[in-house]
Amino acid sequence: MQHDDVIWDIIGNKQFCSFKVKTKTQNFCRNEYNITGLCTRSACPLANSQYATVREEKGQCYLYMKVIERAAFPARMWEKVKLSKNYEKALEQIDENLIYWPRFIRHKCKQRFTKITQYLIRIRKLTLKRRRKIVPLSRKVERREKRREEKALIAAQLDNAIEKELLERLKQGTYGDIYNFPVHAFDKALENQEEESETDSENEAEDDEDVGKKEFVAEDDVEESDLSDFEDMDKLKGSSDEEESSEDEDESEEEMEMEQTETQRKSKGKAPLKGPVRRKRAYVEIEYEQEREPTPKARGT
């Protein structure tokens, strides 16, 4: 027999109900026929033998009703009525079917039906708009690709490749006459020769005087290729003026080197904006005074 109060006493308050979800402030009911979703005495489908709900299936709303006469036949317990797609008509249908039913259930059915139609409308509107496609990433694949990218970066040797390409373009003459580097074979040979003699003189100088001497080498000398690039970039125009200024230092070692590089630079001809800008080594501009014997003043008559 259906003793609603007894059932409620047991499942609602004292003992276990498998549909009940307890949270800090409220109890919810997970039963699919529940009309409000809360676990309360008047909304529990198990503890009310006369009960009604509105549910939707694939966009179509139905009214489900349960009466005590069919409580013994679980297969036929719920009566399903299809509601019209027209909102007002459906409300009338609900009223008509639930005539003489308790006010609470009638009201809640209509409320639920309203909510359902509202969310159905929203679904239809959203499907028309564009939607973000969410693509799942596989963590393994991501890790693999990241590693491969790192390896590829190392293998690429980007700086070298770019430099090579730029030099090739220079050789092929895509830059035209902007840069004044003479590409003539003779000048190249001259360069090579000068480089050789320069290195020779350096070696000689070093052999003689570097034995046992402590020399503090500035950072610039060691990382010329890196650092000098950046300093050069920013200061280009004022460079030519600075180079002409002379400094007095007593280091005879630098003499020969200086001469060589000075002549080298002059032979190349200065490009207006480019050209080696600032020497990193401490360098000496040496002015030579030559004493000449005073020419005897010719006193002529």
Place this chain on the structure above:
Amino acid sequence: WKAIKYTEYPNDDLCLCPESVDSASAPVFPPTFSVSEIKNKQRRHLMFMRLKQEKRRLSLKKKRRKEREALGDEAPPKPVPKTIENQRVYDETTVDPEDEEVAFDEGTDEFSAYFNRLTNPKVLITTSDRPRGRTVRFCQQLATIIPDSHVYYRRGLALKRIIPQCIARGFTYLIVINEDRKVPNGLVLCHLPDGPTAHFKVSSVRLRKEMKRRGKDPTKHTPEVILNNFTTRLGHSIGRMFAALFPHDPEFVGRQVATFHNQRDFIFFRFHRYIFKNEKRVGIQELGPRFTLKLRSLQKGTFDSKFGEYEWVHKRHEMDTSRRKFHL
């Protein structure tokens, strides 16, 4: 465990921490230290084994060198170390420089208008909805790099509606940067008067202020473009897509160069300023943002995710099976 025990040595040299690390990553001990002085048996054994290995390797090298010298001229050529690039599976779509068919195709494809100097590129850069700070800054920096580009923020507009408007206003390129979790991770590059659409995955984005030793901001001069290693047909078409982003005549006064370097299907983008020190040396300084791209799909028409005709799609299960096979 790399710490060295300071024991008493006959000469009072302070043994410093290892200055140079061997290839076997063994610390260099001062010459008076022998392996047998290590008290821990396991570690002693380990070091001894390593020592033996080193000795064996050196002796093998020596022997091989002696054999080479003994043979003299008849010595077989030195074996070249195998790299992935060496071992790459030959792709049948690799472009031969003299291939006429390819030349003909390239003369009549969608970029021919650009390459015949009929049109000038005009680029529209936009993002996905609600971009975060990093993406916004990335877009702005891209806009400074690519001359004649405009950044517009998309506020919920559909791409399909944007595209006809862009065409009407004379844009040649549309770049959409997709964002995920506050970081740009995708790029859609769409050539506008119904040109191909390429979808890339973007990774390792470094904005300008995160770069080390960078220079001043890029100027408005048109940069040069370097495209490296685009060998196959697909690579060629992608390369042309990139080239068509920039105007034709680079201003050499600006001395800026944008590089797209393809290595193992990853396209590295860098932006540098160069200076020729002499004929043989050039210095480059990195400005500008850098990022890596990986091609995910190439579509024939403009962006159309549902009905588009895909020329190439990266299918992981088919294409990622071999480590030596690359498609670009």
